[in-house]
Amino acid sequence: MKRKSWNEYLWIGELLYLFLGFFNIIFAWLGLIFMFTPLIMAIGGGNKNYCLKYCGKGQLFSVLGSRLKLSYGKRLPKFVASTWFRYGFLTFFMTMFGIMLYSVGLVVAGAELREMVTLLWTFDVPWHWTNVAFVPTWVAQFSFGLYGIMVTSSILGFIGMVAFRPRTFCVFCPMGTMTQGICKLKKEPKEEQ
16 A cells, blocks of 8 residues: 655645634635745746645545545536636636735725625625734734635635536636746747847
8 A cells, every 4th residue: 555645635734724714814824825835836846746746725625526525527617727717717816816905905004904704705704703903903904805715715616626526626726827827937938139
């Protein structure tokens, strides 16, 4: 029997992140690790190793969909894998991230902290049970926004996993699209001067 590598258990980190953020929203800042690591690895290595070997979210969907048989295993509609859809979703995702940063800026400027996590970029869920009194309000506002983005991507991934194949979200994941773009740029032949 082949012994599993340490990186095959990174899905536990994804679950731990969602669990910790639920009870203490400040843990949402750990989501930046999940956002910047694939970009740094793509810039440094020119490949998508993070997506293939280290992405806890993708692994979690594999565990739930394949091992626990929660996926219908249906073929994904072709348009979802199209360039326009992937980059359209990335643009939408980055717009939502920008709006989140704008709300943090408003709090820095003196606006009131909104203790809400927005799910699916539509539904504001009050999140009053976490204690954020020990951090600056802008830190807390960033936490609520980032956690909303991370949970939304998990919900979308879960829906895709159940309706189609386990790693459906990986096809249009914003981080995967960005790392793919970085890899393409790194592989393009340099123009002679």
